[in-house]
Amino acid sequence: MNSLKGENAMNKELFLQQLRVRLQYLPPLEQQRTLSYYEEMIADRMEDGISEQEAVAALGPIENIVKDTYEDLGFTQLLQANMRMNTTNKISDKILIALIIFITAPFWLTFAVLAFSILISIAAVIFSLFIAFVAVIFAFGISAIACLAAFVIFIIHGQPLAALFVFGLMLVVAAITIALAPTIPTVGRGTMKVVKEIFRSAKKPLADRVGGKNEK
Amino acid sequence: MDSQLRRGLLEALVLKVLSYGDSYGYQIVKDVSPYLEITESTLYPILRRLENVGKLTVYSVEHNGRLRKYYRITNLGHEGIQLFVQEWKEVTEIYEFIKRGKRNE
Numbered sequence: 001m002n003s004l005k006g007e008n009a010m011n012k013e014l015f016l017q018q019l020r021v022r023l024q025y026l027p028p029l030e031q032q033r034t035l036s037y038y039e040e041m042i043a044d045r046m047e048d049g050i051s052e053q054e055a056v057a058a059l060g061p062i063e064n065i066v067k068d069t070y071e072d073l074g075f076t077q078l079l080q081a082n083m084r085m086n087t088t089n090k091i092s093d094k095i096l097i098a099l100i101i102f103i104t105a106p107f108w109l110t111f112a113v114l115a116f117s118i119l120i121s122i123a124a125v126i127f128s129l130f131i132a133f134v135a136v137i138f139a140f141g142i143s144a145i146a147c148l149a150a151f152v153i154f155i156i157h158g159q160p161l162a163a164l165f166v167f168g169l170m171l172v173v174a175a176i177t178i179a180l181a182p183t184i185p186t187v188g189r190g191t192m193k194v195v196k197e198i199f200r201s202a203k204k205p206l207a208d209r210v211g212g213k214n215e216k
Numbered sequence: 217m218d219s220q221l222r223r224g225l226l227e228a229l230v231l232k233v234l235s236y237g238d239s240y241g242y243q244i245v246k247d248v249s250p251y252l253e254i255t256e257s258t259l260y261p262i263l264r265r266l267e268n269v270g271k272l273t274v275y276s277v278e279h280n281g282r283l284r285k286y287y288r289i290t291n292l293g294h295e296g297i298q299l300f301v302q303e304w305k306e307v308t309e310i311y312e313f314i315k316r317g318k319r320n321e
Contacts, residue, residue: 034260037241040284041256044242047280058256065257072261193220 012042015056022066025081025210026073034069070211075199078206085210119202123195130191137180144174225252226262228300234272234289235297241285263287271296 016039023031038059045055059065073081087094101108147170154163226248233239233247241259248254266272271293276283 036283037260037285038256040282041241041245043282044240044284048242060255060257064255068257068261072264197220 010053010056012039012052012056015042015059015062018062019065022062022211023069025084026069027077027080030073030077038065066211067207070207071203073203073207075203078203078210081210082206119198122198126191126195126198130188133187134184137177137184140173140177141181144170144177147173222252223262224300226254226258227266228297229254230259230262230266231271231289231293231297231300234287235294238286238288240287244287266293 016035019038020031020035023034026034041059042052042055045058046052050058070078070081086097147166150166151163151170154160154166229248229251230244233244239247241256241263244263245254245256245259248259263272263274267274267287269292270290272287272289275286275288277286278284
């Protein structure tokens with residue numbers, strides 16, 4: 001006995017149809033792949049003995065699938081998807097739109113370039129902070145070597161006090177280098193993560209727009 | 217759970233499951249579920265991402281008159297598992313420390 005209520009009991013064809021509509025702004029290949037994937041999942045569950053409605057229900061709300069799919073696109077693909085959302089099929093509309101785009105180019109181009117350069121600048125600042133970090137550690141390392149050289153020279157010139165001072169300095173600087181140098185890979189990975197996060201959150205409004213409910 | 221953290225864990229879990237042998241979507245969901253909640257819609261982006269970075273490859277096999285996609289881990293995927301284990305060694309040490317009752321336990 002099917003325990004699901006009427007509204008929630010959706011069959012496979014209806015589900016895939018709805019999914020196809022919501023995913024219409026994907027590139028055709030991605031669309032096909034995604035639909036095949038979910039079709040396969042439903043079929044596998046049904047093979048396991050699960051009913052069609054339960055198999056579809058097990059995929060979760062269609063909103064989540066749509067959201068996850070669009071949010072996972074790369075920046076350029078997401079932009080293309082948004083552009084696909086805007087296109088119309090009437091030639092007259094297309095000409096009109098092309099004209100408007102051309103005329104208003106100075107405005108939206110400026111805005112687009114500005115938005116993108118802000119994003120890139122933020123990433124660049126973060127990267128240069130990381131490079132500065134590495135450079136400082138490197139400088140400490142070089143200083144340690146210079147201190148060692150100075151130490152040797154002072155010993156040769158018979159200046160034990162100066163040699164001792166420089167030796168102490170070398171130990172401190174070397175200690176700092178040895179302590180910080182191993183952190184470089186971790187800091188590097190952390191830097192990459194931060195930059196990725198920034199780009200990811202910039203993608204979110206685009207993903208929401210193209211994934212939102214539409215009755216087309 | 218933090219979504220980035222969950223994603224990282226799921227990627228490692230999927231790779232590990234595949235390291236035991238090629239598998240397909242639904243089977244992967246079944247194998248990963250005991251360890252971390254996963255649905256088809258969370259698995260799909262993960263499989264695609266792993267494929268994009270070359271940690272797994274995809275091929276199709278005919279099954280009951282339809283095509284079923286199988287996933288196979290690559291060398292890069294194996295390296296990914298190693299990296300995960302290394303990174304999380306530190307995490308477990310921190311966890312052990314925080315879990316301690318008294319200071320010197």
